[in-house]
Amino acid sequence: MKLTSLLASAAMVLGLATGAIAQDKTKVGFIYVGPVGDGGWTYEHDKGRQAVEAEFGDKVETVYQESVPEGADAERAITQMALNGADLIFTTSFGYMDPTINVAKKFPNVKFEHATGYKTADNVAVYSARFYEGRAIQGHIAGKMTKSNIIGYIGSYPIPEVIRGMNSAFIHARKANPDVQFKIVWAYTWFDPAKEADAAKVLIEQGADVILQHTDSTAPQAAAKAAGNVITFGQASDMSEYAPLPRVSSIIDNWAPYYIERTQAVMDGTWASSNRWDGIDKGMVGIGEISDAVPAEVKAEALALKDAIASGEYHPFTGPLNKQDGSVWLAEGEVADDGTLAGLNFYVEGIEGDIPN
Template sequence: MRRRTLLGAAALAALATGAFAQDDKTKVGFIYVGPVGDGGWSYEHNQGRLAVEEHFGDKVETVYQESVPEGADAERVMTQMALSGADLIFTTSFGYMDPTMNVAAKFPDVKFEHATGYKTAENVSNYSARFYEGRAVQGLIAGRMTKSNKIGYIASFPIPEVIRGINAAYLAAKKVNPDVEFNVVWAFTWFDPAKEADAAKALIEQGADVVLQHTDSTAPQAAAAEAGNVITFGQASDMGEYAPMPRVSSIIDNWAPYYIDRVQAVMDGTWESKSTWDGIAPGMVEIGEISDAVPADVKAEALALKDAIASGETHPFTGPINKQDGSAWLVEGETADDGTLAGMDFYVEGLSGDIPN
């Protein structure tokens, strides 16, 4: 926590009597790209904030701003939080990266944590989850359960995080079902229920009986429920209100342990800039309950894959794997390095369509 200097006898007396007890609180801010009630990405980050409050009690004060667009608005909100006395600010969307760096440069005494980005500074850390590990488990279930062999994927923005997820899901589905085809629709939004619903309906009309998503609302689940005989997967949160059908499982982002750890570091004066990228093994990526709509043997196979990824026995990107154009990428038994995964800008062989610029 930043030190606050009190001047004068009156101030010293106030400190002695506890009148400045409020100042002893560590103030932690959170900025969300969607509403806290989105049922997905922002909801889970807010659950992490609530966990911080529960863990630290009156030692912390948390504040948040929801539905903050990426860009100039984000920079304004971050600046206001810093000016209001925040000791630590979590900025929880990829598009907040440059605004975070800009504001952090102006407030060197404030600590910043940026989610899913790659830039750091003396007072800026970044953190993300290996979502692609969960996508592989989803891909296995999708490949086993599709009857049309057509799987739809609603993608948000063409950044490495999203491309990794598409590739991981496809490879896992293809491994258990060589006839499977993926159709990717780019929504160019993180949270827009109308766009997400339209994308899901378009995929279903094209024959997809499985829809995966890297967008944050439950609109695709609702569209699938209306269509019938289509399965979906929760994104970032359980979305269990749509279980056992169409939502048959989910990826759950568990941010609470990380948030508690980083707040504690600020309190202890041990906070340092670092990059964190955790997955299933540390618990940052969880696999939501696999519903009874999934056959028992498929459920067992999916859980076995989850355990193998957690133990390090299996890596979702293990060769032989070629790039979409047929050029070699990973040879037999070779696994992808983190640097390539972090900057992934290509589809693997078998996926159709282009990645937008």
């Protein structure tokens, strides 16, 4: 009897102790669409997670789940994470938008942050980076460097984020080279190296000598390297292992400052739902080193474009711009507003083909 009561009280003390420790720590969860070793999108989000750990040390505990499919299963994964005591959960792909909102309704005390979406709630904030600013620079380099005047573009899903990138790249490629044409292939996946490689090969076989990708793995880089005489750009991550050729530059997503800031806000109790959309100026979008394979004057122009965008002097979507059907979108000098850009669902004039629904 004595022994059991002793054990019981010991267990209680232990339980209280661990409970106390658990409350001290802020638990931050991450839901990833691909594996952390994809070398692109998820890899950069995970670097952000590691930065949070490095910044706060013992005061945080981070957890993540990788390769979570977009759709119904995402809801289960997010719920699981919330049930396990996460205080703040980052869901890092567009397809997690509705699952995040649904789970957030059930856990009013947990804060949620959804990347690249547009639906917010009291405990759901959204954040994204202005990748299209980087795409403008890519488009310029691509337009200057293509010899076949055919630029291949591997799209993932037809969502505003991807369409914005295509339009921005196209506008600036055309400015640099009026004969440029885009060939667009939709892979309907964020991460499938074999399919991405196939898509890149198909585009190369059909004459493209520049491959832009909006999928997460480095497979298109490998395919371009094997083909030779094709240039690519790192997507989401620097992908510098493919520099100086085929990868001539890259868009690097830098989530770390944002993740640290938001974790701090949860710790301080100052977290509030918000809609953050930062670009080159705030460092959320980085432009990877432009390699020596790019002629010096093109590199100088690209860097000037980058500076102009960073200083706010130039916006990649500045009129005159027409929609694909020829109707006017932006008049001379007019700049696209964030609302239109966030829901962008049409091509600009000059891109051929239809956007899948």
